[in-house]
Amino acid sequence: MTTIAHQxxxxxxxxxxxxxxGEGEPVLLLHGFPELWYxxxxxxxxxxxxxxxxxxxxxxxFGGSSSPAAIEAYDIEQLTGDLAALLDALAIDTATVVGxxxxxxxxxxxxxxxxxxxxAVVGISVPYVPRAPAAPTTLMREQIGEDFYIxxxxxxxxxxxxxxxxxxxxxxxxxVWNAEWAARHDEPPTPPWMSDDDLQLYVDEFTRTGFTxxxxxxxxxxxxxxxxxxxxxxxxxxxALFITGSRDPVRAFMPHEAMTGSVTDLRxxxxxxxxGHWVQQERPAEVNEALTSFLGWLDAAx
Numbered sequence: 001m002t003t004i005a006h007q008x009x010x011x012x013x014x015x016x017x018x019x020x021x022g023e024g025e026p027v028l029l030l031h032g033f034p035e036l037w038y039x040x041x042x043x044x045x046x047x048x049x050x051x052x053x054x055x056x057x058x059x060x061x062f063g064g065s066s067s068p069a070a071i072e073a074y075d076i077e078q079l080t081g082d083l084a085a086l087l088d089a090l091a092i093d094t095a096t097v098v099g100x101x102x103x104x105x106x107x108x109x110x111x112x113x114x115x116x117x118x119x120a121v122v123g124i125s126v127p128y129v130p131r132a133p134a135a136p137t138t139l140m141r142e143q144i145g146e147d148f149y150i151x152x153x154x155x156x157x158x159x160x161x162x163x164x165x166x167x168x169x170x171x172x173x174x175x176v177w178n179a180e181w182a183a184r185h186d187e188p189p190t191p192p193w194m195s196d197d198d199l200q201l202y203v204d205e206f207t208r209t210g211f212t213x214x215x216x217x218x219x220x221x222x223x224x225x226x227x228x229x230x231x232x233x234x235x236x237x238x239x240a241l242f243i244t245g246s247r248d249p250v251r252a253f254m255p256h257e258a259m260t261g262s263v264t265d266l267r268x269x270x271x272x273x274x275x276g277h278w279v280q281q282e283r284p285a286e287v288n289e290a291l292t293s294f295l296g297w298l299d300a301a302x
Contacts, residue, residue, distance in 0.1 A: 004019050008064065011082060011085040014060055014066040014082060016059075016086060017058040017063055017065050018086070019037040020054065021045065022048025023048075024053050026092050026095040026096070027052050027054050028083070028095045028096070029047075030057075030104070031056070031058075031062070032102045033217060034163075034211060035100070036062055036063045037058050039278075039280065043098075046284075050292045050296070052295065062209070063209065072223060074216040074220050076109055076227055076228065079217075080113050080114060083097075098124070098291065099121075100126075101125050101126055102214075104123040104124050108123055108128035108236060112231055115237070118238055120241075121236065121240045123242050124244065124279060124280055125243075128236060128259050128262055129254055130258070131232050132225065135226075137151060144253065149176050150218055152179055154219055156212075156215075160212055160215065162179075163177065167206050168199070168203050169187065171206065173188045176249070193281045235261075239294075240263050241266075242270070245274070245277065245282065245283070247275060248277045272287070
């Protein structure tokens with residue numbers, strides 16, 4: 001097993017906690033919400049074993065990284081700026097960028113906004129979706145309803161109180177967070193793809209940091225929609241891979257077919273049968289196989 005090294009890297013006013021292992025071509029791993037660098041624990045070793053360098057930061061607002069107070073500090077310009085600054089600090093010109101959940105959205109947007117820094121992109125669970133014709137939260141309210149979890153999250157304070165009331169319940173649940181979920185009290189078991197120690201690591205970190213940093217990513221959806229107008233119509237042309245679970249609920253409102261025409265070099269769509277949203281933790285062997293096969297293809301393609 002390759003040792004995972006940790007460091008704190010100052011990037012202007014923001015400091016990121018970064019985990020790394022392996023040597024060779026860099027693979028930047030971007031976690032989702034509510035997650036941490038630790039969400040990639042299974043992939044980092046596989047990437048290192050393939051002769052590459054796995055780099056997994058706690059993103060802005062999470063874990064050992066900075067959590068600015070202002071909501072707008074989590075918009076897409078700030079988040080992609082962190083990635084560019086991190087690559088600069090590590091003396092890396094370009095990297096393959098892999099993301100899950102919110103990290104997947106960030107990976108696609110980084111490839112869109114800073115194409116010269118991204119040699120290839122892998123999205124897990126969340127596909128690239130072209131800019132909508134109207135502000136996202138307006139469309140969600142109209143088409144899905146006020147009880148949709150992303151709409152519920154928009155008001156500062158309410159979601160924080162609900163998620164922090166019982167951190168273990170929040171992180172162990174397999175239900176979608178919304179007002180109805182928040183009003184109930186139950187004790188879900190540790191998810192089958194985690195050990196009790198794995199879950200406790202997340203519980204300890206989110207008890208310490210709270211959830212506001214991650215929730216503020218959602219609260220920039222409409223701001224990001226405005227900021228991304230300048231990129232409307234631009235395509236993502238790097239070699240790309242998409243991985244999802246057949247039972248991932250995101251597929252119901254963000255199908256991978258949405259990428260058609262916008263991700264021009266999509267090499268494969270891997271659907272892991274029976275897997276849910278946390279696919280890289282639920283089914284690490286299959287995700288690692290898909291990921292390292294794609295990386296091997298990149299090497300062969302030169």
